Amino acid sequence: MKKSAFFGTIAAATFAAGFAAAGTLEDVQAAGELKCGVSTGLAGFALADANGVWDGFDVAVCRAVAAAVLGDGNAVKFVPTTGKTRFTALASGEVDVLARNTTWTFSRDVDLKFEFAGVNYYDGQGFMAPKALGVTSAKDLDGATVCIQTGTTTELNLADFFRSNNISYEPVPIETNAEAQAQYLAGACDVYTTDASGLASTRATFEAPDDHIVLPEIVSKEPLGPLVRHGDNNWGDIVRWTLNALITAEELGVTSANIAEHSANAGKNPEVNRLLGTEGDLGGMLGLDKAWASRAIAVNGNYGEIFEKNIGVNTPIGIARGLNASWTDGGLIYSAPFR
Amino acid sequence: MVDLSFVRKDIVPQRAAPLSEAGIVGWFRKNMFSDIPNTILTIIVLYFIISVLSSILPWVFSPTWYSGSLTECRSILAELGRDGHGGGGACWGVIRERWLQLLFGFYPSELYWRPILAFFLLGLALAPVLFEGASRKLLYLTAVYPFLCFWLIWGGSIWFPITVFAGFIIAYVGFVYVNKIAGSLSGVIASIVLPLIWWLFIVSPLSTMLFSILPIGSEAIDSDRLGGFMLAVLIGVTGIALSLPIGILLALGRQSDLPILKGVCVCFIEFIRGVPLITLLFVASTLLNIFLPPGSNFDLILRVMIMVTLFASAYMAEVVRGGLAALPKGQYEAADSLGLDYWKAQRLIIMPQALKISIPGIVSTFIGLFKDTTLVSIIGLLDPLGLSTNIRADMAWNGILWELYGFVGFIFFIFCFSMSRYSMYLERRLATGH
Known part of the structure; x- marks a missing residue:
């Protein structure tokens, strides 16, 4: 392509900028598509299939928001972001919402000026070791060589854990998860450490997964969730309450199977009615229509269904609900009430 | 006494070089086994080549083309009694x-013909630049190729690349005219400024307008x-x-x-x-x-x-x-x-x-x-x-x-x-x- 297209684009950009509205919601509705930042590829969370259709646990959040705002779960432009580009992509407006298993931390929330819409997955850093090594606890790992991805919070967590337990380790720095898998299998390190969800999916790909054990210690808190820019509270509310709608739907037993029936007529449960817009007008307060939540849930089902479909025990990744069970089942997934 | 001296009347026909000097054998003797150190080196290198190939080739030639997943690959390899995915064989199903x-x-797969055509035209457009034998007329294709390629790959209104291309014509015309009137430096300046104005302020509205009159385009x-x-x-x-x-x-x-x-x-x-x-x-x-x-x-x-x-x-x-x-x-x-x-x-x-x-x-x-x-x-x-x-x-x-x-x-x-x-x-x- 020629330079001329560059000038043309700059010109177009200059004109477009003049019409840009203040609110993200208006921008998204004007564009007719939601720009959603996702990972370039993370098993179970964000991946494109052979036809280029994106799917995954994080992708489902994007689709739910798109369905709530635009009425179409496919009206999403997925922008693959890497760990290095994700925050500038969000800050500069290249994406409207970032759902790229990003840990909610103080500095990201406050210093980088983002707003986390909630938590869709409670993760934590764990360890995996071959059974042949004979360890049953991370505290037995004195002197072990540890494969670790550089430049992530896992590196700091690892140092903290070993120092506070007064044991030594030798880090083997690795750039990507794929490389780490290969190094670990080749025996370049005794232990591989990363988020527990990553360990589960990595272990599932091994030729003999039963020869490897995920140690019981979880050494960090990694609440992952979608985030938006500071400064547009209405848009933040939309993403937060879309996520809450998915969570509440599971709690109230609204599934993709029965949502049509529930949405058609007001039922006995007033909270279901408020959620699905058959009673009251919660959607209007968000600047959306009454059926917003109903559409968001209809795309991929409620939180539990999304979990089971993408990363649950019946998938190759096989993660149990654990901390991510609904609070009614003893987990941490909890939504503020729809009222 | 009979004179038995022998005089040869015809030339002895040329014979092929001895087998040990000609052909592959000769080549090997001359280049690979000429003396003892060379022979030793040859054997060592051959050993390395064979050992590398013998571990790589079985991996490359692995009958997993039709497998649908890594697990399936592994079961195919296990049936064959091979070592497993790591060393026993590749899993080519992923490439298929x-x-x-x-x-x-x-x-979009139904539009693959567009990038393929663009790639094919790239070869044609490059031919006159790269090879002497190619027809000079192809140079016209070379000149419009960037715009054609842009349109083939990105699609959309055909007027955008055309109006952008017109900028170059404007640059050329501007240069020729201003050069005649006001000298070569002004000509150069005109050939830069005029198309810039064209691209920045005219291309976008003009191509939109032309598209609304004559909507020719392809799927963007x-x-x-x-x-x-x-x-x-x-x-x-x-x-x-x-x-x-x-x-x-x-x-x-x-x-x-x-x-x-x-x-x-x-x-x-x-x-x-x-x-x-x-x-x-x-x-x-x-x-x-x-x-x-x-x-x-x-x-x-x-x-x-x-x-x-x-x-x-x-x-x-x-x-x-x-x-x-x-x-x-x-x-x-x-x-x-x-x-x-x-x-x-x-x-x-x-x-x-x-x-x-x-x-x-x-x-x-x-x-x-x-x-x-x-x-x-x-x-x-x-x-x-x-x-x-x-x-x-x-x-x-x-x-x-x-x-x-x-x-x-x-x-x-x-x-x-x-x-x-x-x-x-x-x-x-x-x-x-x-």
Whole structure:
């Protein structure tokens, strides 16, 4: 392509900028598509299939928001972001919402000026070791060589854990998860450490997964969730309450199977009615229509269904609900009430 | 006594060289086993080659083409009594399922003919530039090819590339007319300013208007659907095609007697050469977003192409400058003594010789540039390496490493090796000898 297209684009950009509205919601509705930042590829969370259709646990959040705002779960432009580009992509407006298993931390929330819409997955850093090594606890790992991805919070967590337990380790720095898998299998390190969800999916790909054990210690808190820019509270509310709608739907037993029936007529449960817009007008307060939540849930089902479909025990990744069970089942997934 | 002396009347027919000296055997004797140290070295090297091949070949030739997942591959290999996926055999099912994706990214499959046609036309458009024998008429295709390619790949209104192309005609017409009226410097300025005004302020409304009158166009494809080798080739070809002319201008500017021009060129070249490409790519992907007005939509692939072109131009400028420096001073003086002006001297005497000297350097820069396109995976573009991460995110193929990298490496090798062979052909063709 020629330079001329560059000038043309700059010109177009200059004109477009003049019409840009203040609110993200208006921008998204004007564009007719939601720009959603996702990972370039993370098993179970964000991946494109052979036809280029994106799917995954994080992708489902994007689709739910798109369905709530635009009425179409496919009206999403997925922008693959890497760990290095994700925050500038969000800050500069290249994406409207970032759902790229990003840990909610103080500095990201406050210093980088983002707003986390909630938590869709409670993760934590764990360890995996071959059974042949004979360890049953991370505290037995004195002197072990540890494969670790550089430049992530896992590196700091690892140092903290070993120092506070007064044991030594030798880090083997690795750039990507794929490389780490290969190094670990080749025996370049005794232990591989990363988020527990990553360990589960990595272990599932091994030729003999039963020869490897995920140690019981979880050494960090990694609440992952979608985030938006500071400064547009209405848009933040939309993403937060879309996520809450998915969570509440599971709690109230609204599934993709029965949502049509529930949405058609007001039922006995007033909270279901408020959620699905058959009673009251919660959607209007968000600047959306009454059926917003109903559409968001209809795309991929409620939180539990999304979990089971993408990363649950019946998938190759096989993660149990654990901390991510609904609070009614003893987990941490909890939504503020729809009222 | 009979004289028994023997005089041969006819020439003995030539016989073939003895078997030990001719053919393969002779070649081996002469080159491989000529003396004891050579023989020992040959045996050692042969041993290494055989041991490497014997471990790689069974891995490569593994009957897993039709497998649908890594697990399936493993069961196929286990049935054959092989070692398992790591050493026992490759899992080529992933290539069968995803090779189109590795070539075209997420481009809609029913429109694959568009990039294929663009690639085929690229060959035609390059032919008159690369090979002497090709018809000169193809040069017209070369001139419109960039716009045609843009339209084929991105689609949309046909009027946009046409109006942009018109900018070049305006530049040419402006140069010719103003040159006649007000002299050559004004001509040059007009040829820069007029098309800029055209591109910045007229192209966009005009093409929209023309489209509303005559809606000719094809289905528009978003940049985020481009990926795989198509993306690498697009970025590489753009960089290669634009960096050579820009690099030549920069090299000339650096040798110029005009201090400001020289200063600008030196600063540009040294700045770009002093910064790693990945830094420029980060600037393209993150910083530019912050500088541009919010809500503007300046395509990421376009930004990357510009950065890659700038980067390659700076290196190209230095390669060409090397060629210029290698020319004897007498050539410049000869050009002057013939009364040629600066541009004529460059075009007819200096550049043909300087570029010929720089061919190996130029082609190395091209090859380096083409391989550097894989760096875009770091800023989240799905080039072949970025796609391989994405393919691994599919649990069916998670854990597959060498097959994907091997395939990507093989295709890159084909491209780069052809470029290098072409440069050798060009050197032979242009060899004039002394």
